[in-house]
Amino acid sequence: MTAIQILIDGFAISALYALGATGFTLIFGVSGVLNLSHGALMVTAAVVAWAASSELGLGSYAGAAAGIVVCTALTLATYGVVVRPIDKSRAIPPEEKEIFILTGTLLWGIMIQEFIAYLFTSNAKTVMPIVEGVVTIAGVRTPWNQVFTAVVCWAVIGLLWLLVNRTRTGKVLLAASMNPRGVTLLGFELSQIYVAIWLIYGVLAGIAGVLLGQFLGVSSYSVGPLTASAFSIVVLGGLGSVSGSLIAAYVVGYLETLTAYLVSPAYRTIPALLLLVAVMYVRPQGLLGRR
Amino acid sequence: MLECAPVAGRRLVRALLGSTILLAANASLSTVQAADPIRIAVIAEAQAIAGAAIPQAAQLAADEINAKGGMDGRKIEIVTYDNKSSAADSVRAFQRAASEDKAHAVIASYISEVVLALQPWSARLKLPFITPGAASNEIPLNVHKDYARNKYSFHGYLTSKAQSQAVCDAAKAILVEGRQMKTAVIMSEDAAWTKPLDEGYKECLPKVGLKVLDHIRFSPSTTDFNPIFSRIEGAKPDVIVTGISHVGVQPTVQWRSQQVPIPMIGIASQATNATFWKETNGATEGVLFEMFAAPGTNVTPKTAPFAEAFKAKYGSYPGYAGYTAYDEVYYIADAVKRAGSTDPDKLVEALEKTDWEGTLGRIQFYGKDDEFTHSIKYGPGLVSGMMMQWQDGKQLAIWPQNVANGKITFPSFVKAGTAAN
Numbered sequence: 285m286t287a288i289q290i291l292i293d294g295f296a297i298s299a300l301y302a303l304g305a306t307g308f309t310l311i312f313g314v315s316g317v318l319n320l321s322h323g324a325l326m327v328t329a330a331v332v333a334w335a336a337s338s339e340l341g342l343g344s345y346a347g348a349a350a351g352i353v354v355c356t357a358l359t360l361a362t363y364g365v366v367v368r369p370i371d372k373s374r375a376i377p378p379e380e381k382e383i384f385i386l387t388g389t390l391l392w393g394i395m396i397q398e399f400i401a402y403l404f405t406s407n408a409k410t411v412m413p414i415v416e417g418v419v420t421i422a423g424v425r426t427p428w429n430q431v432f433t434a435v436v437c438w439a440v441i442g443l444l445w446l447l448v449n450r451t452r453t454g455k456v457l458l459a460a461s462m463n464p465r466g467v468t469l470l471g472f473e474l475s476q477i478y479v480a481i482w483l484i485y486g487v488l489a490g491i492a493g494v495l496l497g498q499f500l501g502v503s504s505y506s507v508g509p510l511t512a513s514a515f516s517i518v519v520l521g522g523l524g525s526v527s528g529s530l531i532a533a534y535v536v537g538y539l540e541t542l543t544a545y546l547v548s549p550a551y552r553t554i555p556a557l558l559l560l561v562a563v564m565y566v567r568p569q570g571l572l573g574r575r
Numbered sequence: 576m577l578e579c580a581p582v583a584g585r586r587l588v589r590a591l592l593g594s595t596i597l598l599a600a601n602a603s604l605s606t607v608q609a610a611d612p613i614r615i616a617v618i619a620e621a622q623a624i625a626g627a628a629i630p631q632a633a634q635l636a637a638d639e640i641n642a643k644g645g646m647d648g649r650k651i652e653i654v655t656y657d658n659k660s661s662a663a664d665s666v667r668a669f670q671r672a673a674s675e676d677k678a679h680a681v682i683a684s685y686i687s688e689v690v691l692a693l694q695p696w697s698a699r700l701k702l703p704f705i706t707p708g709a710a711s712n713e714i715p716l717n718v719h720k721d722y723a724r725n726k727y728s729f730h731g732y733l734t735s736k737a738q739s740q741a742v743c744d745a746a747k748a749i750l751v752e753g754r755q756m757k758t759a760v761i762m763s764e765d766a767a768w769t770k771p772l773d774e775g776y777k778e779c780l781p782k783v784g785l786k787v788l789d790h791i792r793f794s795p796s797t798t799d800f801n802p803i804f805s806r807i808e809g810a811k812p813d814v815i816v817t818g819i820s821h822v823g824v825q826p827t828v829q830w831r832s833q834q835v836p837i838p839m840i841g842i843a844s845q846a847t848n849a850t851f852w853k854e855t856n857g858a859t860e861g862v863l864f865e866m867f868a869a870p871g872t873n874v875t876p877k878t879a880p881f882a883e884a885f886k887a888k889y890g891s892y893p894g895y896a897g898y899t900a901y902d903e904v905y906y907i908a909d910a911v912k913r914a915g916s917t918d919p920d921k922l923v924e925a926l927e928k929t930d931w932e933g934t935l936g937r938i939q940f941y942g943k944d945d946e947f948t949h950s951i952k953y954g955p956g957l958v959s960g961m962m963m964q965w966q967d968g969k970q971l972a973i974w975p976q977n978v979a980n981g982k983i984t985f986p987s988f989v990k991a992g993t994a995a996n
Contacts, residue, residue, distance in 0.1 A: 286805070289801075289805055293799070293801050293802070297799060334854075337856075338853045338854075338856055401622040402622065405622055405623060405624050406620075406622045406623050406660075407623060407624050407823075407845065407848070407850070407854060408822070408823070408824035408825060409824065409854050410824055410828045410854065410855055410858070411856075412856045413832065416832070417834075425834065426833075427832040427833050427834075429832050430832075500799055500825060500829075501798070501824050501825045501828055504622075506798075509796065541799075541802070544799065544802035544803075545802045545805065545806075548793075549791075549793045549794070549797055549799075549800075549802050549803050550765060550792065550793050550797070552797070552799075553796075
């Protein structure tokens with residue numbers, strides 16, 4: 285019975301991790317940006333969804349939509365206010381831009397975190413669930429919300445795959461990630477491609493944040509751990525590799541769930557962190573790293 | 576004799592003159608003193624709902640006292656500092672309260688770790704200090720162990736040990752006698768305040784008729800409680816006894832979404848906040864939690880009026896630490912009045928003799944010879960607590976009978992034992 289429970293619980297958590305990390309790795313893959321305000325964007329989505337659905341009484345669908353829209357807008361603002369000006373700056377030497385973007389996005393994330401705590405307090409919030417009740421799967425009582433979370437995560441990841449591999453826009457994005465200069469030579473505006481990729485990233489982070497808020501709940505304190513978890517998954521999977529992140533999300537998700545069930549919930553995150561350290565020593569390029 | 580008379584007369588005149596001058600000087604001194612406000616520093620976590628209620632409630636008490644002309648003509652001045660739950664920020668604020676803002680007393684934090692960090696500073700700076708909400712037994716135990724040094728700190732809330740006893744007393748009445756329950760699992764967050772709480776539970780639960788089947792401590796950073804509930808269900812207890820404060824929303828929501836069929840009772844600090852229903856989207860329906868004062872209850876004649884005044888001023892009812900902070904301002908002012916001074920040693924002496932009917936009950940402190948020196952006394956006729964339950968968006972008191980304004984009821988997925996008759 286415990287084995288089935290671990291399978292189900294681990295699957296849902298991992299799906300959420302996968303969706304949370306996909307956008308993060310996507311923008312790294314395409315534009316080389318490690319966005320350390322990632323957790324803050326996800327928490328914004330969840331807190332706005334909570335405020336709209338529970339505080340304003342708009343219901344779960346409108347709440348979720350509000351969370352995703354605000355998160356997407358904030359993600360575009362992150363690009364426009366923090367990343368792009370640093371990228372375009374002539375005052376910063378090109379070899380130092382990466383570290384400036386890291387610092388800039390980190391500070392931006394802290395500002396968002398403080399602002400959320402100021403507006404909504406640091407108490408945790410849970411987003412009004414879209415589906416309620418429980419279903420028994422192989423003798424294990426499972427919340428419908430957990431099933432819903434896993435299904436939506438995989439549907440969104442599937443749609444992203446279709447977008448990247450089956451549409452013209454996707455192919456341009458893919459080409460930009462491989463050879464940005466080549467894409468500009470073909471007549472595409474690189475800055476427009478970047479805006480498109482940040483837009484997609486915003487939607488992904490928004491959906492992941494709202495689902496996380498429905499499933500586990502978030503507070504302003506979740507900002508750091510969420511960024512750290514996305515970062516670990518992306519490093520483990522191989523920087524910039526979307527399929528690597530998906531695999532890494534499942535490795536981390538199941539390792540955490542196994543630890544929580546078989547050892548103690550208090551030690552949940554430790555084995556995954558140890559694995560990460562080990563991977564950095566043995567295989568610094570990650571599981572499916574590109575470089 | 577006659578010869579001496581003029582000399583004696585001159586002496587008398589001089590003495591009279593001298594004393595008149597002295598009296599006049601004294602009078603002018605006391606006028607200065609009367610104008611000098613009683614300054615109370617409040618250090619709390621403004622971003623947390625429980626913390627925000629502390630400075631707000633303290634200000635409300637000060638406004639009320641000032642509106643009536645102050646305490647012996649001295650106004651109460653509240654100086655607030657946001658410590659963002661950080662012990663380091665709190666220590667800095669405490670030092671500033673002592674050196675720059677010249678506070679006469681400090682009300683600080685509901686987090687035991689923070690209060691334990693401030694206690695040595697209260698001793699060093701000889702600044703009377705009261706916590707409105709931390710629970711660790713260590714706070715009063717430290718006073719008992721080194722009274723001369725630590726006598727400046729007071730524990731304005733119940734110790735973890737007293738709280739575990741309060742939960743056991745309620746569980747005995749409503750679950751063991753009321754619902755024929757026999758077994759329990761303890762579920763607590765890993766923090767300074769829960770160590771003595773859990774020890775207390777393990778000691779008193781079997782005494783009231785609840786056998787402890789398992790004891791789970793989890794990290795306050797836990798987000799997924801499914802493994803914990805799964806382990807609890809495996810032990811098949813009749814009830815889950817909680818010790819949660821830093822966490823609250825997540826376990827409650829997952830208890831509901833997973834439809835864990837076991838009721839929860841115990842300390843759940845976040846559930847004391849009026850906003851908890853919205854934060855959990857109603858998942859808190861049926862959760863039982865210990866509280867010492869609440870809106871709509873008549874713990875004392877001061878309880879409900881304070882809750883309503885707080886709501887009128889700040890828009891929502893206070894968390895538990897709001898009640899204690901409100902009472903603290905009143906009995907600090909009362910102690911200043913009785914001491915006739917803000918001298919720290921005299922103030923401590925007066926605070927020790929506190930006998931104040933607050934919103935929480937009758938407040939007295941344990942003395943130097945008691946184990947929990949300077950902690951408020953627990954028991955009937957003093958501060959005794961009550962068991963509350965969230966029902967349909969409201970916090971209702973269900974035990975003891977004399978303060979109850981609702982009857983116990985559980986959501987349909989909860990197996991709630993067999994009701995006695």
